[in-house]
Amino acid sequence: MFIVSLIFWLVGLALLGGGIWLITLDGSWYYALTGVLLIVVGAMTRSRRPTAQLLYALFLIATAAWSLWESGYDWWPLATRLGLFLILAIPLLIPAKDASRAGLAVLLPVWAIIGVGTLASMAVDQHRIEGELNRDVVAESPDTGDSPKESWHAYGRSNMGQRYSPLEQITPQNVDNLELAWQYRTGDMMGPDDVTETTYEATPLKVGNSLFLCTPHNWLIALDADTGKEQWVYDAKVPDESSRQHQTCRGVSYLPPSNGDPDAIDVQAIDQPAENQAAIQCDAQLFLPTSDARLVAVDPATGARCANFANNGELDLMHNMPFKQDGFYYSTSPPVVADGKVIVAGSVNDNYAVKSPSGVIRAYDAKTGELVWNWDAGNPDETAPIAEGETYTTSSPNSWSIASADEELGMIYFPMGNRTPDQLGMYRSPSEEKYASSVVALSLETGQVEWVQQFVHHDLWDMDTPAQPSLLDLETEQGTQPALVIPTKQGDVYVLNRKTGEPILPISEKPAPQGTIEGDYAADTQPVSSLSFRPPKLQESDMWGATPLDQLMCRIQFKSLRYEGQYTPPSKQGTLVFPGNFGVFNWGSIAVDPKRQVMFGMPLYLAFTSTLVPKDGTDLGKTNQGEQGINENAGAPYAVDMKPFLSPLGIPCQQPPWGYVAGADLRTGETVWKHKNGTVEDMTALPLPIKMGVPGIGGPVITESGLVFMAASVDDYLRGYDLETGEQLWQARLPAGGQATPMTYLNSEGEQMVVQVAGGHGSIGTTIGDYVVAYKLKAQ
Template identity: 30%
Template sequence: MRIRSWAAVTVFTLFGMALWQVQARQANVVAAASRGSEATARDWPVYNGGVNGDHYSPLTQINRSNVSRLKVAWTFDMHEKGGLQTNPLVIGRILYAYTPSQKVIALDGATGKVIWTFSPEMPGGQPTRGLSYWTDGKESILFAGALTNLYALDPATGKLIPTFGDQGKIDLRKGLAEGDYTGVYLAPTTPGLVFKDMIIVGFRAPEEEPALHGDIRAFDVHTGALRWTFHTIPHPGEYGYETWPKDAWKITGAANNWAGMSLDEKRGILYAPTGSAVTDFYGYDRAGDDLFADTLLALDANTGKRIWHFQGVHHDIWDRDFPSPPALVTIHRDGKAIDAVAQTTKQGFVFLFDRANGKPLFPIEEKPFPASNVPGETTSPTQPIPQLPLPYARQLLTADMLTTRTPEAHAWAVEQFKTFRSEGQFIPFSVDKQTVVFPGFDGGAEWGGPAIDPRTGVIYVNANDIAWTGGLTATKTSGNAGTDLYQHQCSMCHGADRKGSPPAFPSLVHVDQRLSDAAITSLIHDGKARMPAFPGITGEKLDAILAFLKTDSDAMNTGKGNSAQKISAESSARTANTTLSSKSELGGAEAATARYHFTGYRKFLDPDGYPAIVPPWGTLNAIDLNTGKYLWKVPLGEYPELMAKGMKATGSENYGGPIITAGGVVIVSATIYDRKIRAFDSRTGKLLWEYELPYAGNATPATYMIDGKQYVVIAASGARNPAGPQGAAYVAFALPQRT
């Protein structure tokens, strides 16, 4: 679906009339919107609102007729800098959330006043998107992930519960690797899902080796004891083992559930999407489809046994992880109600399945795609493409879609585009030539996930719609430990030239002039924002990388530089290829070493930093899952400086998802540069209200009721736009008191 101007985009609003047909079905499915007890209806007790992942609230006090009157009710400024992606929990009167340094805080939900604060042993900078809450009506436990640990806290006091694990915490790395696991990174980015007396968890893993096995695990909420494990990289005798090289499970990592999960409580089915296996972009050592990487898994929540699965990308070499928890919905076909599960993707697809058996509810075709010409790489001959709904992001970048913002920007884009390979989805990367990835590595849809109105079966999904590029280049071992270590572990994000792709991937050129050795070491060991931690880089390796970062750019690729880098050739080879050499038995000569590596994530931005293609650059979409038809599509986000020049409604990158309420409003923030939170009419996409936040609201809102007043709260922070205001705060809104 190609959209070349907003004249075309606005055509989608004409589909608004079809919503009246959707609403006619509403009376038949009101029961499906029930959220249990009255207390549950008032609260926001689970990440994204409920275990079904629908981002829905049955509250109606804030509605289409009065949402324009929303005012700030309270603000809690954390006086910290960094990213904040948390969707808070609200239970009773208490709001539970994180700060950018991974402190857990409890606030009065009506006033924003601090009740208690819990600080983990060490501050962290990893994204923390939410918490988990368990109760049996008599006792309660709050679960918080920070760094590599899962903590069990008393919700009333914030104190550790010492009977859980090791004095209140468990190290989630245990059991995911043979031998010493302490030098490998893991982060519980998205909260675990509570089922009965278990908490089921996934985690974020590195994009390169070494990476831990991506097992999905359930732990006892009281003791922290392991209850079950599902191997996402199958062991011998397990389903899917044959889709990998022999014994791949021993040495291959990731295929992890970092995006979160959803649950059909009645059936006891857990829905867990997974990401790609390492390494992300060159699959020389993992020939085959690689189940269960890039897979939507339906597991028995009691035992962890597989019920059904769907692999969205076979042998992924594009980092096309499933980015968010799926959302459960009941749709209607031919007078029948069908319980379904909807999964959004970075590619811009919505996959819809029968919840019980995995049967596709819209046709999915296995379409052929070109083979890779990179030595050692064997791509899948086909990939699954849904026929409905149509993609919510553009799929093919052509020359007539290049930016026209200024004549100079257009001319620059034309020359750049001539050097790219641009043929649509699932085109294998080439060596020393950039291939267009569109929508980009950050979607399409992202980790915020969609909202679904259970009364109508309409899904609301915000999407990025800009182009990135990627490619491969030959691996050259220089004999210089710092150079080789940077190439193997760092160049994927920061580029071979250390220039990165700001702001997401900052430049490391002259980083030693901005940060001390101690500060750089802290970033390496603990990570921050999108950067994973590398706790295994210590001793000689750490000295070598610190020395490398102090070399000038001309010396970078020559092996020249500070004498501190000149450690033995044996140590250098060990540093650069520790995990690669152990894989030589898996695939013969081609697999003996990583002959090629990724050139880095590159956004296709013009010299002024704007997307080098025509808008829309970000959208909010409403799709009727009963029919697969679009109801409306509107731009989401603005660039204030472009607005001032008359370039309006461009859309922008956006991170964090929407919520939908029974009051008929879709509330979403997500946009980076205008820092706004917005409310739209769920029927038509009409903008009903907007407010400029102190920082960007790159998170999913929550809504709840205390003392008869409905609130909407959003986490705001400045990390994704270094040029904008820096800080972090929770901002809550409510209707003004009537006089």
């Protein structure tokens, strides 16, 4: 029994030492007391005393009661609190020769009852909200944009950003009959010199009978929409650059031909690299943003550059920038084509330098590339084209996500980010404060501000507005209102009148934690929408791990960090940021059904930590590590160290679920259903499809039949859901991570296709690949 005793002693000593540390942080006494008990049981076990079994039985009862008090009847918290101790009991259940069995008679039933009771909790889902979204049509003939029914002409299908298709061939009743129709490999793979955030996030366009998509290294590819056969490839020849935070392309944009038929293009199969062709005069045009800060216009039919646009089809977006560091500015999202203009925003590296490029938004003539207007949040009133030799505002707030537009109202809507550095607010001007972390409506004609609605005041947490606004006409008690629906990282979904910016669903202001570094301040209050997926404030009892040992370490980390709830200011001590930098919602946004007036989203819950690191001459080591790690903030007195809040085993410190799907009524603001989404199949060494509710990044698409398609989660599946109930109806295994938003269309035979780009996501560790996969119903 020496080995058994030794195990008890080692586990006991670890829990005792860590438990005393936790007590000094004003944390739970449970772990220290457990450590003492295990050491005592270890000693008793070596001498084969029956009292060891009796004592351990009492310990299991007490631990079960404590676990239920802390977490309720919830499988994952219970299993990880009790699992190790139930395993440690097994040697005590083996009777020794000539030993009294009195202790065994008590321990065995206690062990069995607690074990079976814990296993039974798998059948209980405390986190599930059951309900049914409105199944009736509220708006008979809603505006779904100018994309033809069978096509997909913009990132969100149209400039309304609804991610809603009026197709209804694939239904909840027949979705089980979907099968793989074709598969294509782009050839663009993540390389050894790429930055971590190298990702496939593209949603293809479908124009005529061709698909157009971009790859992380800015290849623009045309495919036959029936077969997936390659028609041409344009390689923008983007050089490697280690200073980029992101190497991705979410999509391209389309300018229809002047003949009035947006699908009238005759795409040709080109057997040479399209970039080698001579530039031509273009009627229809595709616009490709590149990660070396260019905007390229190409002919949809051949992939040749458009000689009529800018400099032989290429526009240098670094013009008039105050600072031009390589890799600090580029566009990861498609521009908007509206009102005869191509309107471009860009991404500015977070927290690399105080003096960085501007976040200016610019509108160019879509045919010629001539600058029509520019809107700079640092100088918001001057929108006339900037003169040669002048510069935009240094580091002003940028818009890195996707915009939407309403040409009838003459407005374009941008989700706004923050001024870099994110965690240091002392560099911001009053105008930058006004427009940061907001949605801003600009005039399509002049670029002048029509209205702005801010979602975070004096943002110190990287809570950029990350998602494309969705536009629909909403039926309210006051009549039909032109609505804008936009989700945020902090978990709110705002429903605004897109003409005036006024709230349709109420917005309130709530007090926020105070106390910042010298020279900065925190806003007294922060806005909250009445439609919200914000999580409750974390408690020590929410800390989690695979075993009590890493749970204990997570509790120590939790108690060591500064945390007074959401919006706890950054600190040198280290601050817990929850929801974290990935946000409850990110660039995948939501999908809205303009007929039923409902939304489908994928709320995510992962905590991050943020630590301000004084630059007092000490060696910071490797800096500018992107989304996770130390970023230098050159020119500022503090670097910032950001990372997910993980246990020593590399799993989230807060207990699951971490990812859901949810449905809400946009007219009432009610969350009608909410279910765990995704499995741990691709997160662990054992490929077990256990439905845990896992993280993800990507977005959904709704069809008129009441189906939703979405991949996004960290297991490699494309799934189909019932919009009404949220139930998963279908899934298909993907060859790589599906961190892109799918789309759907009709092919030339009138068959509805569902297409998913599956290439993985470098920073969340999903399977890397280069696939485009298409599904359709089996032939009957």
